[in-house]
Amino acid sequence: KGQWSYKLKFKPKDKSGNTFYGDFWVSMESHALLLVNMRMNPEANVNLVNRIIIYQEYDHYQEKYWIPVKQKTIIDFAMTKKDKGLGIIGRKTVSYKNFNIDNTETKETFSEKDPEDVRYEELAKADTFWSENRHEKLSKNEQGVYGMVDSIQNIPLFKTIAEIVTIVVNGYKDIGPIKIGPYSKLFTFNDVEGIRLSLGIGTSNKLSKKFQIYGYAGYGFKDKRWKYGGNMQYVFNRYRRSAIGASYFNDATFENRNSEERKTQSLFAGWLRRAIPQKMMYVQEGKVWFQHTWKKGFSNRLAVMHRRLNPVGHDKTRFGGLNLKFLQDNPETGMVDTITQIRSTEMVLKTRFAYKERKISGPFKDFSLGSKYPIVSLDYTLGVKGILQSQFDFHKVRLGIKHWFFTSPVGWIEYEIEVGKIFSAGPLPYLLLEVHPGNEAYFYNKTSLNSMNSFEFVSDFFVHARIEHHWDGFILNRIKFIRNHLKWRLVTAARGSWGILSNKHKNANILNHYDRRIKRSKDRKAPFTEGPFYGGFDKGPFTEVSIGIENIFQFIRVDALWRINYIDNRDAQRFSVRVTLNFSF
Template identity: 40%
Template sequence: MKSPIFILLLLLTAAPLLGQVTLRGRVIDQDTKEGVPFSNVFFEGTTKGTSTDVDGYYELTVKEPGDSLSASAIGYNVVRKPVLPDLAEQEINFYLGGSSLTLNEVVVIAGENPANAIVKGIIDNKPETRMSARESYAYESYAKIELDLENIDAELRNKKLLKPFDFIFENIDSTSDEKPFLPIYINEVLSDVLYVKDAGQPKRIIKAQRATGTNNQTVIEYIKRIHLEYSIYDDWVYVLDKPFASPFSKSGLNYYEYYIIDSAMVNGYWSHQLKFKPKRKQEPTFYGDFWVADSTFAVQRANMRMTPDANINLVSRIIIHEEYEPKGEVPNWVPVKKKMVVDFSPAENAPGMIARRTETFKNMRLNQVGTKQDYIEKEEFYLLDEVKVENDSFWQAARHEPLSKTEQQVYTMVDSIQNMPLFKTYVEVLETVFVGYLQIGKVEIGPYSSLYSFNPVEGDRFSIGGRTTRLFSENLRLGGFLAYGLQDQQFKYGGNVDWIMSRKPRTTAGLAYVNDISLNSENSEEFVQGDLFSGLFRRDLLMKLMRVREGKVYYERFWKNGLSNRVTFLHREMDPYGGIFPDGRGFNFAYLSDPGRLTDIDTTIRTTEIIFKTRYVKDEMIVDGDFSRNSFGSKHPIIEFQYTLGVDDLLGGQYTYHKLNLSYRHYFYMNPVGWMSYRIRAGKVFGNVPFLLMEVHPGNEGYLVGRSIFNMMTRYEFASDTYASLMLEHHFDGFFLNHIPLLRKLKFRSYATFKAVMGRLSNANRDVNRLNLFEPTDVNTYPGFRAPSQHPYMEASVGIENILKVFQIEAVWRLNYLDNPQARRFGLRGGVAFYF
């Protein structure tokens, strides 16, 4: 009897344990791969459930569990997972995808919304909370950028061109319960970051870098610029050069509505969770949530997502996740992790690209004595050749967090792709299309855009050019071209030699010669010749061409502080070319070397010049290519100064003169009403010279928009020996059109410009050029040039851009100097311009 009774008692004691299941796991943001803190994990229709901890982990033990377990959080879609009834312990992870934030109306009675009071506390305290408030700081940064392809459907994978790459698609990550993606690129950078208050921007000293897919530094830096430096405490967070209003902006209460959702202990501080959403549609805003410490008003975690209807091109998602923690006895809140995700989608359901950047922070040192000295002594690297590290064991030890299994496979996968002959062929084809040159061994042929063109003087023009590659020499490049016009039956040609004397500091030298046709009187140091001979999209005006023979030798040096210097020795001959009148006469150029003798007329120009050029840009990011430099811009102005000395009787030069020119250009944001750019130029010519050697103010005889020229002015209509010009351009970024219901969906953007130039001629230069001066009182005078001396030449325009994302149309008004027979008061111009 004892044995059955004992068994019965044992069963009765164990009965409460039968049917119990322990569930544990993590709730993860699908896009950032970070835990979703204090989210809900529950069985629907019951009171059984729990909340995740600050890192998104949960554990739940229940009797008689349901068929499925759900996870939810405000701002995310609900996700359900099956539960196995006969397994006592199970791990169930949830990946939550973001949804548009919708909250029921909140009614606040007798007082201010308490969420607004918390936000005001954050705003008032952020001058002391943000990292830049510290006297100094230093830390080690590990930054990882990953590019993934998404929306790769089976039909695309079965394309003939991609069939040889079937093995790649085996690496598609479909194990994380989110839509599949294919990692194609990873860049890892380990660096030390130093900051000293009032000494400038933080310095980033790169210690090691590793990248898959490409070693092209220009490509790497361009990818990095997807994620520019920012702070969530800034009033505006810039992504792809687009400003978004921060929820912690001084004017945040004008852009967002805030709601208190929860309160809990986080990092030892009583903290509040707030949700925020934009007040209006289609403004550059975010929605999301954040946790803030009650006593210090320091943000501990933030999750922000771009509002889906924001007026930004090709981008469907921008996600920002940040974590902070207290450090030291007096709470200094320092960053632990920052993550940004940018999802590029050219069209719905089309293959897109996801760019993810994660940065973690280690060995944070605040206000230490040695930081200032390190800041002074250490230099930043923009050229990273000497800091690349490919050793696996080094990176395993250096990473702040390990790579995922999928990320580890990327290195192997990309290496396999690059070793395929077919892939190399595809790359060569794409480089030919986008670069414009076809590589054949040690030589590149091109650019293909100049193979054929047309103008009234040469008729059909055919051209072929080429240049050597690094396979020929890493420091020496040879190039040249040959062209022929069927109508004038004349050959044109040119050649150049470029020599990189040193890469650190960048020092170059070279020589060039060209015998060709030009629409411009500027030398090659002042004007970069493009494809000017297409004859397309031009107004029906006389084409004033010149035959130019120019040879030059140059030397250039780039310094580390943003300064560069260039000296050029140049000889040039210009001869008006081609019959632009029915009787065969050419360009109406005539210079009186002796103003008292009308028989002593020069119709050609020969000049020898020595040119000194200085350029300065603070904090400009420069990446050196094989034989060229690529600028990724700067927030600071670009300043250029040029001095030209014309020498008489040297290599046939006919004139002695001095030319000074100063240019200053910059852009700045005027949030929330867009951004403005401006260009200022001023200069003076000392000496008597033909008007073609003065400042010939750039006109536009085409129907395409030109940013740095006067669109309603004709070529050679105005010239000055003393001048100053101003060009203003303001882009409203949808500030007005976003508020018009019918236009809002089209995402058009408006802009406006104003351009003016003032100049004059000395009496001496007026005398020697009087045969070419325009006389408005003589209707029979061929349109010559004049100086805008009585009052500035002015024009203004309004336009709409972002038409089908890339096109623009502009209405331009010429405001004065309408007495020229070729002048038009109004014109329409079109163009192509892309801004995110």
């Protein structure tokens, strides 16, 4: 380029690290980067990828700006590291020319337009446009890709594979304008419903990418009850997400949270559980909501709902069930009423801020790819008494922060912190307080404390914290057999939860505590009729630690967990093993 430059070569210090090797050119005069050409380390522990090639070229425009003029990326995807395996090569080429910098008219145009308002489907161009305007003509091989793609899409084997992948990822089968699913809920089992069969039908994206309607029905052969529900939504703007919707369901669930709060029970909550009381409840919830994104990463969601909670007690389950009784003063009779069912009308305002978040905007849902900055959420819930026979007034505030970052060369770390408070003039049932999320299934759950039992702890002021260190191949790659064949990765984690339970709530829910002096019999034949709660945290924060192996057959993760304290609580496990499906590149 007519200037003296340095050419520097680089290679991995650790041959098994997730790094690159290659070279780059640097200007002797300005020390600016002129060109870089690098490839992924062939020994890197990366799933489904055989090769990554990156080429970038820069130019000194008007002797003032260093700007990119060409970028190329090639990724060779394959199920295995064997070159002869079936795979796909993805190639991306970006080039720039005819730069127009410091142009007043251009600045004024862009100041009046928000890039987030661009509808990308309107930018689609015909093949003739690209043939006339490409900076570089396609090679013969590249031209052949178009015909090859059309041919592959008509091959029966490819259609079958694509259909299976779609069902596994989405859980639904598209049949023209409708979809059927999710298949994961066609057949389930739990202690309350026994065997349950369900079927859901809704509109697919082929019918409309603006509105969606979905409904389902299921039947439990043990409780002999129908469960059903449905939802609908209309999307005003897909990219700057703006939508309105409504939903209703009458179903059996494992948790007390409303549908606007994050779910803490996994898909397999009813399967392969420990032989302890399954705490379930029948829930009816009707809701309308509106969501709007103000700027990229900054959004609000408003929901108004009414729900009824009916815990399923010992008379319908093995080992005890969810026996809940709330003591409430009755000013008319001067007596104390015992309430076993709860009605609550709630308004929820959610605020989410994710600076420079990357996401994929689907027709009806956004899929976050994360951000290099912390993602902050603030939720406010107002409980209103007297509307649709709602029984309680309360305020609930929840603040959450989650983040992940690289710690090269030792993998990456993700953490999450959540703090909240519930305010009320009088006592509230435990089901309207913060029931700390436990996990009684043998499947690992990222959003729960896996060694804590469900409905074991409750608070009106609460703090949750979680940190996981994914070591990638930094440690296990030292073992040659693992590095060359198994590709296992180490993961370590610690979780904690703590809270304060006010006496006014504790006294009104005293019948929901089990008697700590009575130990559950080993044969567990005689069900307990008392409640499941231990109560508040009188011995400090609940903590657990774990060490695990992920990337087993690329999709399986196994964790060994240790419960650090509250070991003497009923049904507590000091040590346990959890399994989950987990994939990452």
